[in-house]
Amino acid sequence: MSRYKRYERYKDSGVEWIGEIPEHWGVKPLKRVFKIINGGTPSSSEESYWNGEIVWVTPNDLSKLTEACIVDSERKITQDGLHNCSARIVPKGSIVISTRAPIGYVAIAGVPLCTNQGCKSLVAINKVNPKYFYYWMHSISFYLNVLGQGTTFIELSNSSLSMVELLTPSINEQKAIANFLDQKTAGIDGLIADKEKLIELLQEKRQAIITEAVTKGLNQNVKMKDSGIEWIGEIPEHWRLSKIKYESLINNKTLSESTDDDYEIEYIDISSVTSIGGINDVQSLNFKDAPSRARRILSKGDTIVSTVRTYLKAIAFIENTQSNLICSTGFAVLTPLSKVVPKYLFYLMRSEKYVNEIVRRSVGVSYPAVNASDIGDLECALPDRDEQMYIVEYLDNFTMQINQLVNDIQLQIQKLKEYRQSLISEAVTGKIDVREFGSISEVI
Incomplete structure (x- = not known):
């Protein structure tokens, strides 16, 4: 920050984590600058309380913001809903902050609104610039999290928030x-x-080149032929047509239910697979502590393809040679046979045409899924x-x-x-x- 000059004179703020401040600035506890307004939630079983016109902000709404002001919410409540819960309308210009799950999302009310109990609103006692204090609260989110307390979930209480120090320039x-x-x-x-x-754009290019x-x-001059499969289209004339189930074993090895309780496994779940087919966050677990879906045994050269929430495109290649690598039964494990190069099968399943076809064959709206046999039935065109x-x-x-x-x-x-x-x-x-x-x- 050496490009910006400093104030001429400073003083000790008296607050260790703030340090020195400009000599003419003040320090006040939040309760002397803002009134804290709690939120609330109307009964979910009473339909007349919901789908109204009153903006009702939750931490989830705050988490999705890409700008300072909030003017809308995913759910809205009616006047009846407002009158039958502890939520209160706060004026435009109030500062809204999430105080649980998680602590520290912040926004400025762009319209009069209310919140649920996961948020608190700060209504200025005297005239302030809301944007300055928006930036202030944004800058101290780390400190607000330190102040959070609780066992079931961490929450920032009114008493703790009220004593948070604010700097008050003119x-x-x-x-x-x-x-x-x-x-x-x-x-x-x-x-x-x-x-x-x-x-x-780079990721789109990568996907297009793989497909x-x-x-x-790779030979742009090769003679092509119609594959006879609408979603595959034309293929090189010398490539052969087959199906995945004829070119690989599917779910070949499963961990026995009689496995020793203390057997340590390295577990891969759907959330472990990155958007580009990498594997992160492998969990080390004893068999007795592992989820019941931790049963698919993996070997070097396998390709794993998610059969649940297929829109996530959780498809990865196993390069690890360790014997205790296990994945969820939410994957189909493809073990290529002798005519298929293992990494080629991975790239095939990662290609846009196969990802789209797997998603198309999935059943269900909120939790779309396919059977491993559906993946096995996918046609494929293969070179030697x-x-x-x-x-x-x-x-x-x-x-x-x-x-x-x-x-x-x-x-x-x-x-x-x-x-x-x-x-x-x-x-x-x-x-x-x-x-x-x-x-x-x-x-x-």
């Missing part, structure tokens, strides 16, 4: 700081959005092993380059987010003097 300085941060964070957010879009390679091959290996080598090299680019961009995004958070903290605590920038635009 209203003009509050406005200048808020304007400065609006300008700067908008620029940073724009850079982040551009980089996220670039990641999205093209495993359904058309030598061509498969050539395609795998090409895709390995290509996806490695794409993944590296994505990782580099994600690191840039993380640094931008850290800079954004640091800038907010430095400005709202007076570590930098931004008064002269408060009403002008500046290039980041």
Whole structure:
């Protein structure tokens, strides 16, 4: 932050985690600046309380915000619902903060609204700049979480929140700081959005190249023929048609129910599989502590394909050689036979055509699923092993380059987010003097 000057004189704030503040700034407990208004929830069994016109904010609503103000909610309540619960309407400009599950989401009320009991609203006692205190509460989310208490769930109480220290520069300085941060964070957010879009485009390119390679091959001049399968389309003339169940074993090995209770397994669930087919968060568990669905035994070279919530595209390749690797019965485990290169089968199942076909064959709305036999019935067009290996080598090299680019961009995004958070903290605590920038635009 060396590019920004500091105030001329500072004093000790008297608050250890805040440190020094500008000499003319004050420190007040929150209860002297805001009234705390609790939320509430009407009875869910009374239909007349719901689907009204009153915005009723929950922590989930706050978690989805991409801007400072909140003007709508997923669910709304009626006047009857409001009168029959502890929720109260707070005015536009109030600050809404989640105080449980989790603590620290914050927004400014863009319309009069109320909240459920997972949120509290801060209504200013005297005139303040809401955006300044929005940034202040945003900057101290770490501290608010420290103050949370509870056993069943962690919650920030009224008494703890009321004693949170606030810095109180003049209203003009509050406005200048808020304007400065609006300008700067908008620029940073724009850079982040551009980089996220670039990641999205790279991932789309990766998916398109994988699909093209495993359904058309790499030779653009090869003679094609109609596969006879509508969703596959044309394939190279020399490729053979088959079905997945003829080219791989499916769910070949299962962990016995008589397994020793103390047998340690490395468990892969659907949530362990990343959007690009990687595996994270493998759990080490004793058999007795593992969920009943932890039964599929995995071997090196297997491909696992999610048969539940198929829209998540949880498809991964097993490169690990350990003998105690187990996955959920929510996966179909494909063990390729001799005519199929293991990694080729993975790329085939990851291709857009196969992902879409699996989703299409799924049954159910909120929890779509397919049977392992449905996956086994999928048609496939295959080149010989030598061509498969050539395609795998090409895709390995290509996806490695794409993944590296994505990782580099994600690191840039993380640094931008850290800079954004640091800038907010430095400005709202007076570590930098931004008064002269408060009403002008500046290039980041």
